[in-house]
Amino acid sequence: MILSVDVGNTNISIGAYEAENRLFVCHILTEPDKTEVEYAMLFHHILHLHRQSEQDLEGAIISSVVPPLSPVLKAALQLCGAERVLQVGPGIRTGLNIRIDNPAQLGADFVAAAIGAMDRYPLPAIIVDLGTATKISVVDRSRTFIGGSIMPGVKVSLDALSNRAAQLPHISLEGPVPVIGTNTVDSMKSGVLLGAASMIDGMIARYEEAAGPAASVVACGALADVVVPLCRREITVDSTLRIDGLYAAWRKNSV
Numbered sequence: 001m002i003l004s005v006d007v008g009n010t011n012i013s014i015g016a017y018e019a020e021n022r023l024f025v026c027h028i029l030t031e032p033d034k035t036e037v038e039y040a041m042l043f044h045h046i047l048h049l050h051r052q053s054e055q056d057l058e059g060a061i062i063s064s065v066v067p068p069l070s071p072v073l074k075a076a077l078q079l080c081g082a083e084r085v086l087q088v089g090p091g092i093r094t095g096l097n098i099r100i101d102n103p104a105q106l107g108a109d110f111v112a113a114a115i116g117a118m119d120r121y122p123l124p125a126i127i128v129d130l131g132t133a134t135k136i137s138v139v140d141r142s143r144t145f146i147g148g149s150i151m152p153g154v155k156v157s158l159d160a161l162s163n164r165a166a167q168l169p170h171i172s173l174e175g176p177v178p179v180i181g182t183n184t185v186d187s188m189k190s191g192v193l194l195g196a197a198s199m200i201d202g203m204i205a206r207y208e209e210a211a212g213p214a215a216s217v218v219a220c221g222a223l224a225d226v227v228v229p230l231c232r233r234e235i236t237v238d239s240t241l242r243i244d245g246l247y248a249a250w251r252k253n254s255v
């Protein structure tokens with residue numbers, strides 16, 4: 001069994017794989033102060049909860065945008081018996097050409113999602129990743145990552161708004177979203193959710209003006225389920241894009 005571990009600024013997403021099969025997916029909170037033993041205990045329990053044995057754990061692949069946690073998670077996975085632990089970064093074969101000013105600067109979550117997209121969807125692909133930050137990027141027909149956009153995440157901007165405005169409550173993003181709000185909560189939902197959806201539609205149009213029509217538009221990230229249904233553009237939600245992309249990278253490096 002191989003674990004793919006995608007460390008974002010809010011959640012650590014974990015996928016377990018055996019040959020062609022994904023055995024389970026789960027998410028834990030990103031907690032930079034936890035030690036390797038604490039993460040090892042979490043991995044241990046996660047495997048147990050999913051009726052998997054630590055004995056079967058062969059290796060793992062990590063993508064991390066929280067640098068101090070990378071060595072901690074690597075050590076935790078080794079404590080659980082993973083002999084080989086890879087990390088997305090220089091020296092790892094991904095099949096993706098990264099053609100930006102400084103490829104080493106690119107967040108590993110962009111890389112993981114791009115590998116997932118080129119593995120499963122027709123190219124050129126536009127990828128919309130709705131995590132802590134909202135990210136949009138494009139992989140062209142020749143499997144080249146040509147660049148992207150980074151904006152405040154939907155929840156991050158909502159929280160910032162509630163924190164900064166004395167009369168605005170903290171709200172959840174569930175339920176119906178009216179276009180024209182007639183009370184504070186509905187007006188916030190309209191602004192934040194339809195605003196994000198319209199921004200994404202608008203950005204996809206601009207990406208296509210700049211890079212040509214996309215053969216696929218794919219979305220991932222925990223907020224994709226809330227925002228993508230509000231978009232006008234047809235977008236495929238693929239919640240396991242990053243962790244499946246990581247496993248694809250593992251396989252490319254294990255021959």
Ligand SMILES: Nc1ncnc2c1ncn2[C@@H]1O[C@H](COP(=O)(O)OP(=O)(O)O)[C@@H](O)[C@H]1O
Pocket residue numbers: 007008009010011012030109130131132133153155156220221222223
């Ligand atoms: N059910 C949920 N579980 C986790 N995060 C959620 C959930 N619903 C919304 N969120 C929000 O989604 C964002 C995290 O998305 P995720 O794709 O896990 O991001 P990251 O990889 O940056 O940690 C946070 O802003 C979080 O508040």
Ligand SMILES: CC(C)(COP(=O)(O)O)[C@@H](O)C(=O)NCCC(=O)O
Pocket residue numbers: 008009010065105106107108109110131132133134135150
């Ligand atoms: C843009 C990000 C903060 C997004 O993080 P996330 O939403 O996945 O937690 C992360 O990809 C990052 O730190 N990137 C480095 C800068 C870059 O990609 O250009």
Ligand SMILES: [K+]
Pocket residue numbers: 006007008009011012013
């Ligand atoms: K994550």
